[in-house]
Amino acid sequence: MQAFTKLTSTCVPLPVENIDTDQIIPARFLKATSREGFGENLFRDWRYDAQGQAKADFVLNQSRYQGQILVAGKNFGCGSSREHAAWAIADYGFRVVVSSFFADIFKSNALNNGLLPVQVSDVFLEQLFAQLVQDPGTSVQVSLAEQSISCAVLGIREHFEINAFKKTCLLQGVDNLGYMLQQTEAIAAYEAAQEAAR
Amino acid sequence: MKQKNANPQTLFDKIWQRHIVKAAEGLPDLLYIDTHYIHEVTTPQAFAALRQRGLPVRRPDRTVATADHNVPTLNQHLPIQDALSKHQVDTLIQNCADFGIELYGLGHPNQGIVHVIGPELGITQPGKTIVCGDSHTSTHGAFGTIAFGIGTSEVAQVLATQCLLQYKPKQMRIQIDGTLGKGVLAKDIILYIIAQISASGATGYFVEYAGTTIEALSMEARMTICNMSIEMGARGGMIAPDQTTFDYLQGRPHAPQGKDWERALADWKTLPTDEGASYDQVLHFRAEDIAPMITYGTNPGMGIGIGQRIPTLAEVPPKEQASFEQSLAYMGLQAGSSLLGQKVDYVFVGSCTNARIEDLRLVAEFVKGKRKAPDVEVWIIPGSQQVARQAKAEQLDVIFREAGFELREPGCSACLGMNEDKVPAGKYCVSTSNRNFEGRQGPGARTLLASPLTAAAAAISGHIEDVREYVG
Numbered sequence: 001m002q003a004f005t006k007l008t009s010t011c012v013p014l015p016v017e018n019i020d021t022d023q024i025i026p027a028r029f030l031k032a033t034s035r036e037g038f039g040e041n042l043f044r045d046w047r048y049d050a051q052g053q054a055k056a057d058f059v060l061n062q063s064r065y066q067g068q069i070l071v072a073g074k075n076f077g078c079g080s081s082r083e084h085a086a087w088a089i090a091d092y093g094f095r096v097v098v099s100s101f102f103a104d105i106f107k108s109n110a111l112n113n114g115l116l117p118v119q120v121s122d123v124f125l126e127q128l129f130a131q132l133v134q135d136p137g138t139s140v141q142v143s144l145a146e147q148s149i150s151c152a153v154l155g156i157r158e159h160f161e162i163n164a165f166k167k168t169c170l171l172q173g174v175d176n177l178g179y180m181l182q183q184t185e186a187i188a189a190y191e192a193a194q195e196a197a198r
Numbered sequence: 199m200k201q202k203n204a205n206p207q208t209l210f211d212k213i214w215q216r217h218i219v220k221a222a223e224g225l226p227d228l229l230y231i232d233t234h235y236i237h238e239v240t241t242p243q244a245f246a247a248l249r250q251r252g253l254p255v256r257r258p259d260r261t262v263a264t265a266d267h268n269v270p271t272l273n274q275h276l277p278i279q280d281a282l283s284k285h286q287v288d289t290l291i292q293n294c295a296d297f298g299i300e301l302y303g304l305g306h307p308n309q310g311i312v313h314v315i316g317p318e319l320g321i322t323q324p325g326k327t328i329v330c331g332d333s334h335t336s337t338h339g340a341f342g343t344i345a346f347g348i349g350t351s352e353v354a355q356v357l358a359t360q361c362l363l364q365y366k367p368k369q370m371r372i373q374i375d376g377t378l379g380k381g382v383l384a385k386d387i388i389l390y391i392i393a394q395i396s397a398s399g400a401t402g403y404f405v406e407y408a409g410t411t412i413e414a415l416s417m418e419a420r421m422t423i424c425n426m427s428i429e430m431g432a433r434g435g436m437i438a439p440d441q442t443t444f445d446y447l448q449g450r451p452h453a454p455q456g457k458d459w460e461r462a463l464a465d466w467k468t469l470p471t472d473e474g475a476s477y478d479q480v481l482h483f484r485a486e487d488i489a490p491m492i493t494y495g496t497n498p499g500m501g502i503g504i505g506q507r508i509p510t511l512a513e514v515p516p517k518e519q520a521s522f523e524q525s526l527a528y529m530g531l532q533a534g535s536s537l538l539g540q541k542v543d544y545v546f547v548g549s550c551t552n553a554r555i556e557d558l559r560l561v562a563e564f565v566k567g568k569r570k571a572p573d574v575e576v577w578i579i580p581g582s583q584q585v586a587r588q589a590k591a592e593q594l595d596v597i598f599r600e601a602g603f604e605l606r607e608p609g610c611s612a613c614l615g616m617n618e619d620k621v622p623a624g625k626y627c628v629s630t631s632n633r634n635f636e637g638r639q640g641p642g643a644r645t646l647l648a649s650p651l652t653a654a655a656a657a658i659s660g661h662i663e664d665v666r667e668y669v670g
Contacts, residue, residue: 017521018397018497022635027614031268031282033242033289045637050623073521075398078431078497079635080614081333082240083349104367104401104433105333109349122517163365165225175351177247180359183220183228187256187361190219190230198461 002114003173006143007095010067012059013132019072020079021106025088027080038084039091060092064136071098071128076117077106086110096142098149100125111166112175118142118149118160127154144171206472209438210369210404213344213469217327219361226363232326233260234356235312236299238290239267239616240331244354245293257360258298262321265290265303266311267332268616271579271606274304283617297357310582310608313337313550317421318584320450324439324466329356334550334632336427339436340420341443342469344404346434367433368478370403374411376485381669383560384419385552385630385649387411388426389491389501391483397499401431403479406471411485412437417446418556425551426632429498438470490665492537493634493647495525500634501647502537504664510534528636529644530624537646537662544627545576545657546639547650549613552630553581555588557650562594564654564668570602571660577619578603579611603657615640628656 029041047058054061070089076099077085086109089097096116110117120128131138131154140151144167150157162170169176207215220228234257248255255261268283278284287304294301302308308315313334316322322338328345329335331353338345352362372391392399405427412420420437427435444463447453454462489503502508510533514522526533531540547553547561558580570576578598580586586608589595598605612619613631615638621627623642630653631638634645646662655663 015520016524017518018499020497020633020635022614022633022638026637026641027267027616030239030616031280031286033286034246035243045641050641074517075401075431078397078401079333079428079633081331081347081349083243083331083351086349101398101401103398103431105347105349109351112349112351126517163226165363176363177251177351177355177358180228180355180361180363181253183359183361186220186228187230187359191360194230 001173001175004095004114004116004144004170006141006145007068008139008141009069010137010139011069011071011128011132012065012067013129014059014070014072015129017073018075018078021077021082021085022079024077024085025082030082030084035087037091038088039093042088042092068094069096069098069140069142070094071125071132074099074101074122076102078103081105081109083109083113086113086115090115098125098128098140111170114170114173116142116144116170120149120158120160124156124158127156203472203474206475208369208471208475208477209342209406209436209469210344211475213325213327214366216325226365228361229327229364231260231329231356231360231362233262233316233321233328234360235316235328235330235335236261236263236353237267237312237330237332238265238286240350241293241353242286242289243350244331244357245297247354248357253358255297255299255357260360261299261357262316263290263294263299263301264309264312264315267610267614269304269609270617271609271611271619274607280618307583310584311550311553311610313425314554314581314585317341317417318450318582320447320453323447323453323462324443325469329362333428334425336432336434337421337425337550339424339427339434340417342436342439342466344434344436347428367404368402370400370405370432370479370481371477372405372407372481372483373409374407374483374485375409376411378411378485378488379666381490381651381665382488383649383651384415384422386488386491388423389493389498389647390488392426392430392499393491393501394483395430395481397429397497398431399499400427403432405432405435406477407435407437413440416556417442418554421554422551426498429632439466490649490652492652492662494529494531494537495522496528496634496636498632498634498647500525504538504652504662505536507534507536508532538664540662541626542574542628542656542661543625544621545574545653546579546612546627546629546631547653548577548579548581548611549631550581550610551632552650553579553585555585557630558585558589558594559592560650561654562597564651565601565603565658566597568601568658570657574657574660576603576657577612578605579619580605580608582608601657612639614638615643621645628653628662
């Protein structure tokens with residue numbers, strides 16, 4: 001897993017609420033057996049028409065919006081548990097998703113893949129959306145160590161929550177499995193006790 | 199609520215506590231997983247991760263596999279036509295063989311949707327922790343289990359260690375009391391609750407459903423409710439085990455037998471929430487307030503009682519208006535209008551929400567002796583081979599055939615349209631599945647979520663109707 005420390009980047013705004021993982025990556029693209037290449041089909045049905053032509057009004061097809069930060073409406077990543085959604089966003093090149101609310105499983109999937117979900121207040125989100133309409137070149141700074149997100153041109157800064165364990169994993173670029181495999185003795189002891197209780 | 203206790207615990211607390219392998223300050227709990235259900239779509243990359251690290255599956259005996267999401271529902275005896283689907287199912291077969299996992303694959307008499315076969319085989323039992331790389335794992339909570347969906351990285355963790363790292367979620371109690379009206383089913387209860395609290399109303403919570411309405415439900419109806427907990431954002435939903443649960447489980451292939459059964463039963467009876475235990479949030483609903491429900495929008499929270507009108511723009515909070523309008527534009531529906539009389543092109547009865555034998559019986563009872571509307575296509579997809587066999591034994595297949603319905607073979611089918619069963623762009627489908635997201639049933643498909651009874655009525659008349667006009 002790629003480590004995450006800080007990032008300063010321009011943003012791609014997607015001011016839609018309740019973006020579900022079926023929109024992020026439709027089910028028909030879940031047939032792959034590797035983790036690679038999902039970025040090509042990120043937001044497939046919003047991004048391309050039935051003939052495979054890019055839809056000009058969708059933000060990923062607008063050259064004025066570029067960057068490694070996706071800014072989305074409330075309740076991002078609801079629906080299916082498919083980790084392919086996090087893979088697709090990361091594979092496309094995003095490192096941060098900003099929203100005022102994330103679905104639990106998506107948040108967990110993102111963190112397991114070095115993609116940082118940053119939950120901000122409704123006010124912060126609205127100000128940022130408005131600013132991005134005015135100036136698509138606006139940049140945002142995210143520091144994981146400080147758990148802060150700021151937009152210098154707007155003069156706003158917020159603290160965001162992340163649990164301590166996930167934060168450490170992400171800062172160091174290590175996944176959970178390494179830690180869990182060190183707990184083999186405790187797991188074996190638990191299993192033995194469970195057997196004995198039968 | 200049962201025992202009085204100095205340290206009263208909820209059903210959730212008790213199960214969680216029993217499964218902590220290791221708790222340490224500043225770290226999530228290392229939680230033991232009793233049963234891991236797997237399927238072809240969310241596991242190939244997890245097995246690949248195991249191979250990369252040279253790891254075995256720690257407890258193949260606690261891992262249960264089936265093929266469901268991607269499988270065709272016609273001619274399952276033939277090789278799968280779609281090359282990518284075939285490769286994914288073949289990869290599961292190979293992984294199960296290599297790692298020693300029992301597979302209920304195509305052609306096996308136990309094959310079916312993962313959340314339908316677990317309960318019917320008696321593998322899902324009270325007090326267990328159960329996970330699967332599928333958000334509808336919450337279904338198993340109907341038995342008094344902690345069951346929740348996980349991502350593929352977590353699938354790899356469970357395969358390798360039989361554990362997960364988890365922070366304890368907040369707890370919500372949803373209490374529903376009273377008697378349901380005629381024609382109102384479990385599906386209507388859960389669609390009603392989600393419409394009341396929204397598609398994100400329970401995010402961060404684990405939900406326990408309780409109250410006299412819930413206690414009166416069958417196991418299959420309880421599964422329908424717990425299944426859709428994820429649609430309001432909850433990690434899972436659960437219902438305390440009771441005599442209904444025990445009666446359902448007794449005698450099933452994997453249920454304990456003889457002395458083991460007595461011992462298990464004594465233990466399961468200690469699980470229900472103690473009197474005085476506290477929740478982070480408690481909500482109350484009345485069964486009498488619930489009408490047959492239907493969704494009009496593109497998330498499961500956008501639902502109304504069948505006789506009600508779609509909200510007007512003014513009734514929607516300003517911040518949500520853009521999403522609301524986008525939703526209605528996708529659905530081709532008008533704000534402020536009624537759905538009664540809305541023309542229907544497809545009817546889908548299936549999915550882990552409503553493809554059990556009770557659902558098929560309800561539909562059959564309603565349509566017996568009737569014929570579908572000529573321009574409606576009706577797909578009945580049983581949740582498992584066992585449901586399919588039972589439907590034939592009860593001659594429901596004859597009723598469906600005479601009604602002009604197609605009774606196909608088990609799988610997830612048009613719930614998510616990973617196989618050939620897709621609703622064409624712009625067409626309206628009344629579906630007993632769990633999601634009405636844009637493109638969920640196929641690119642451009644328009645899904646109206648409803649109960650099996652409302653679906654059956656739509657199949658016969660060709661439009662949306664209030665089933666209460668037909669049931670005595």
